Amino acid sequence: xxxxxxxxxxxxxxxxxxxxxxxxxxxxxxxxxxxxxxxxxxxxxxxxxxxxxxxxxxxxxxxxxxxxxxxxxxxxxxxxxxxxxxxxxxxxxxxxxxxxxxxxxxxxxxxxxxxxxxxxxxxxxxxxxxxxxxxxxxxxxxxxxxxxxxxxxxxxxxxxxxxxxxxxxxxxxxxxxxxxxxxxxxxxxxxxxxxxxxxxxxxxxxxxxxxxxxxxxxxxxxxxxxxxxxxxxxxxxxxxxxxxxxxxxxxxxxxxxxxxxxxxxxxxxxxxxxxxxxxxxxxxxxxxxxxxxxxxxxxxxxxxxxxxxxxxxxxxxxxxxxxxxxxxxxxxxx
Amino acid sequence: xxxxxxxxxxxxxxxxxxxxxxxxxxxxxxxxxxxxxxxxxxxxxxxxxxxxxxxxxxxxxxxxxxxxxxxxxxxxxxxxxxxxxxxxxxxxxxxxxxxxxxxxxxxxxxxxxxxxxxxxxxxxxxxxxxxxxxxxxxxxxxxxxxxxxxxxxxxxxxxxxxxxxxxxxxxxxxxxxxxxxxxxxxxxxxxxxxxxxxxxxxxxxxxxxxxxxxxxxxxxxxxxxxxxxxxxxxxxxxxxxxxxxxxxxxxxxxxxxxxxxxxxxxxxxxxxxxxxxxxxxxxxxxxxxxxxxxxxxxxxxxxxxxxxxxxxxxxxxxxxxxxxxxxxxxxxxx
DNA sequence: CTGAAAGCGCTTACAG
DNA sequence: CTGAAAGCGCTTACAG
Numbered sequence: 132x133x134x135x136x137x138x139x140x141x142x143x144x145x146x147x148x149x150x151x152x153x154x155x156x157x158x159x160x161x162x163x164x165x166x167x168x169x170x171x172x173x174x175x176x177x178x179x180x181x182x183x184x185x186x187x188x189x190x191x192x193x194x195x196x197x198x199x200x201x202x203x204x205x206x207x208x209x210x211x212x213x214x215x216x217x218x219x220x221x222x223x224x225x226x227x228x229x230x231x232x233x234x235x236x237x238x239x240x241x242x243x244x245x246x247x248x249x250x251x252x253x254x255x256x257x258x259x260x261x262x263x264x265x266x267x268x269x270x271x272x273x274x275x276x277x278x279x280x281x282x283x284x285x286x287x288x289x290x291x292x293x294x295x296x297x298x299x300x301x302x303x304x305x306x307x308x309x310x311x312x313x314x315x316x317x318x319x320x321x322x323x324x325x326x327x328x329x330x331x332x333x334x335x336x337x338x339x340x341x342x343x344x345x346x347x348x349x350x351x352x353x354x355x356x357x358x359x360x361x362x363x364x365x366x367x368x369x370x371x372x373x374x375x376x377x378x379x380x381x382x383x384x385x386x387x388x389x390x391x392x393x394x395x396x397x398x399x400x401x402x403x404x405x406x407x408x409x410x411x412x413x414x415x416x417x418x419x420x421x422x423x424x425x426x427x428x429x430x431x432x433x434x435x436x437x438x439x440x441x442x443x444x445x446x447x448x449x450x451x452x453x454x455x456x457x458x459x460x461x462x463x464x465x
Numbered sequence: 466x467x468x469x470x471x472x473x474x475x476x477x478x479x480x481x482x483x484x485x486x487x488x489x490x491x492x493x494x495x496x497x498x499x500x501x502x503x504x505x506x507x508x509x510x511x512x513x514x515x516x517x518x519x520x521x522x523x524x525x526x527x528x529x530x531x532x533x534x535x536x537x538x539x540x541x542x543x544x545x546x547x548x549x550x551x552x553x554x555x556x557x558x559x560x561x562x563x564x565x566x567x568x569x570x571x572x573x574x575x576x577x578x579x580x581x582x583x584x585x586x587x588x589x590x591x592x593x594x595x596x597x598x599x600x601x602x603x604x605x606x607x608x609x610x611x612x613x614x615x616x617x618x619x620x621x622x623x624x625x626x627x628x629x630x631x632x633x634x635x636x637x638x639x640x641x642x643x644x645x646x647x648x649x650x651x652x653x654x655x656x657x658x659x660x661x662x663x664x665x666x667x668x669x670x671x672x673x674x675x676x677x678x679x680x681x682x683x684x685x686x687x688x689x690x691x692x693x694x695x696x697x698x699x700x701x702x703x704x705x706x707x708x709x710x711x712x713x714x715x716x717x718x719x720x721x722x723x724x725x726x727x728x729x730x731x732x733x734x735x736x737x738x739x740x741x742x743x744x745x746x747x748x749x750x751x752x753x754x755x756x757x758x759x760x761x762x763x764x765x766x767x768x769x770x771x772x773x774x775x776x777x778x779x780x781x782x783x784x785x786x787x788x789x790x791x792x793x794x795x796x797x798x799x
Numbered sequence: 800c801t802g803a804a805a806g807c808g809c810t811t812a813c814a815g
Numbered sequence: 816c817t818g819a820a821a822g823c824g825c826t827t828a829c830a831g
Contacts, residue, residue: 177574180579200540209534408686412716412717414719414723480824513825809822
C-alpha cells in the first residue's frame with residue numbers, strides 16, 4: 132500500500148503538508164492542495180487509520196452494547212445512532228451481549244486498549260463494577276439508552292416507563308377492565324420495575340389493587356406463550372386484559388389465547404410494548420406502546436459525542452411514547 | 466494510561482521482554498513471565514491495540530455487510546460468525562447497508578485504510594466495481610454467505626436455493642395443489658432467480674407450467690401483504706398455494722388472506738422461507754424452509770479466516786435446508 | 800532467554 | 816504557507 136511518503140514524493144512536498152492538505156485544507160495553498168489531491172489519486176493512497184489513531188490517541192469508534200441482537204426492537208435505534216455517528220466521523224461497533232454480562236465485559240475491554248472512545252449501553256445486564264469504574268473520575272464516556280441502573284445516575288436517554296404503563300392501564304380501565312394482569316420482563320430490570328409501578332399506581336387510583344397480578348417473562352415469544360397459558364389457565368378466574376412488557380411476549384400471549392379458544396379482544400384484551408414491525412401483522416393486530424426508536428438512537432449518540440467533546444449536555448433526556456390502539460383491545464364481554 | 470514502558474520499568478526488564486511475555490510467553494523464562502504479569506497488574510496496563518495494529522499491519526477485525534439489520538434472519542448468522550471470529554482473536558464490525566450500495570461502499574473503505582482485514586458479504590447489493598477489485602489479484606479477502614453474484618465466482622457458503630424451492634413445490638403438489646404462485650424477493654437477486662428456477666422446473670416436471678404465476682416483493686411484511694392482496698384479488702382465478710421467498714412476506718400474505726376471508730390452509734396454503742422466530746407465532750403457524758443459520762455464519766467465518774491465512778479451503782460450501790411443515794399448508798378444499 | 804534499536808505511518812508543535 | 820523532526824506505543828529481526 133502507498134503511504135503518505137509516496138504522496139509527498141509525487142506531489143513534491145513534505146509529508147507534513149500532505150497531512151495538512153487532508154486534515155486542515157484551509158492551512159494549505161490552493162496550488163499545493165491540488166497537487167496533493169492529484170498525487171493521492173495517482174498513487175492510490177488511503178491513509179492508514181491505525182497510524183492516525185495511534186498518533187491522535189483516539190479510535191473514532193463507539194461501541195453500542197445490546198442485550199440481544201435478535202430483538203427487532205433495536206434495529207431502528209441502531210440506525211439512529213449510526214446516522215449521527217457517521218456524520219461526526221465515528222463508526223459504531225455493535226456488541227451483542229446475548230444477555231451475558233461476561234460478553235459485555237469483553238466489549239468494555241475495547242476502551243482501555245484504545246479500540247473505542249465511548250460506550251452506548253442499551254442493556255443493564257452488565258457487571259456493575261465496570262459501570263462504576265467507567266462512571267468514576269478517570270473514566271470513559273458512557274451513555275445509557277432505554278435502560279438504566281437504579282443506583283447509578285448515568286447520562287441517559289429513555290422514555291418515561293412509569294407514565295407509559297399508566298397510560299396503557301388507564302386505557303384498559305376506561306374500556307371497562309378490572310382484572311388486568313401484567314406480564315413483566317425480568318423482574319430485576321429497572322425499566323420493568325417502573326412499568327410495574329405505573330401499573331400498581333393506576334390500579335390503586337381506581338381502587339383495583341386487590342386485582343393486581345404479575346407474572347415474569349424474558350421479553351421473548353416463548354415466555355409470553357408460556358406465561359400466557361399460566362395466566363389464562365382454565366378453571367381459575369382469568370384476567371380480562373394483559374399488559375405485556377414487550378410485543379413478542381404479547382404475541383406469545385395471543386397464541387396462548389388462541390390455543391385456549393379465547394376470543395381476542397372479546398374475552399381477552401392484550402397490550403404490547405415497543406411497536407415492532409410484527410405487531411401490525413399478527414392476529415389480531417396488536418395494541419401497543421410505541422417508542423421513538425430512531426430518535427432515541429440519535430439523541431443517545433449526540434449525548435455521548437457531546438460528553439466526549441466536553442460540551443455542556445442535558446444528562447437526562449426523556450422522550451415521549453404513544454399508545455397505538457389496534458385490534459387486540461376492546462371492551463370486555465359482559 | 467500506562468504503557469509497555471511502565472510495565473518494563475516496574476518488572477525490571479526491557480519492553481521487548483514485556484511484549485514477548487504477552488505474545489509468546491513460551492519464549493520467556495518462568496520467573497520473568499511472573500514478574501511481568503505482576504507488573505502489568507500493578508500498573509494496570511492494557512496494550513494499545515492501535516499501536517499493535519500499526520506495527521503488525523493488521524486490524525484483527527472483519528466487517529460483515531448485511532442488507533438490512535432489521536431482518537431477524539441475520540441475527541443467528543451473526544452469532545455464528547462471532548463465535549468463530551472471537552475464538553480466533555478477531556472482532557466483527559457489522560455494516561448495515563440498508564439496501565443502499567453507497568453505504569456498502571463506505572464499509573469497503575475500511576480495508577485499504579487498515580481498519581479491517583476482510584469482508585463477509587451477506588448481500589449482493591454492492592457496487593460491482595468494488596467486488597471485482599477485491600476479487601482481483603492485489604486484493605482483499607472476501608467471502609459471500611447466503612447470497613452470490615451471477616458472474617463472479619467468489620468463495621461462498623450458502624444453501625442450494627434451487628433444491629429448496631423444488632422441495633417446497635414438490636410438497637405442495639403432493640398435497641394436491643396445481644395453481645401454485647410464487648411471491649419472489651427482488652427479481653434481480655440471484656438467490657431469488659435460483660428459487661424461481663426451482664419453482665419452474667418442478668412445475669414443468671408435473672406438467673404445470675401453464676399455471677405458473679410470479680409476483681415480486683422485497684422480502685418485507687408490507688410487500689407480502691400488498692402482493693398477497695393482488696394475488697388473491699376476488700373475481701380472478703386464485704392460486705391455491707403461494708410459495709414465498711421470506712417468512713415476513715408469507716406472514717403478510719396471511720394477513721391479506723385473513724382480510725379477504727380466505728381460510729388458511731383450506732382455501733390457501735402458504736409456505737415461507739427462513740424459519741424466523743416469528744413463524745411459530747403467527748396464525749396459523751407457518752410452514753417454511755429452515756436454513757442452518759448459525760452454521761452458515763460459522764462456516765463463512767472459517768472460510769474467510771482460512772483464506773486470510775493462506776490455507777487451502779473449500780471455496781464453495783453448500784449447507785442443507787429443511788422443510789418445516791406446520792399449519793399453513795394442507796390439501797386444497799374440493 | 801534477553802536487550803538495544805529500528806521502524807510501522809501518521810500528526811503536530813515549532814521554527815521559519 | 817511549508818518543512819524538519821520528534822514521537823504516538825508497540826513488535827521483531829538481530830545479536831548476544
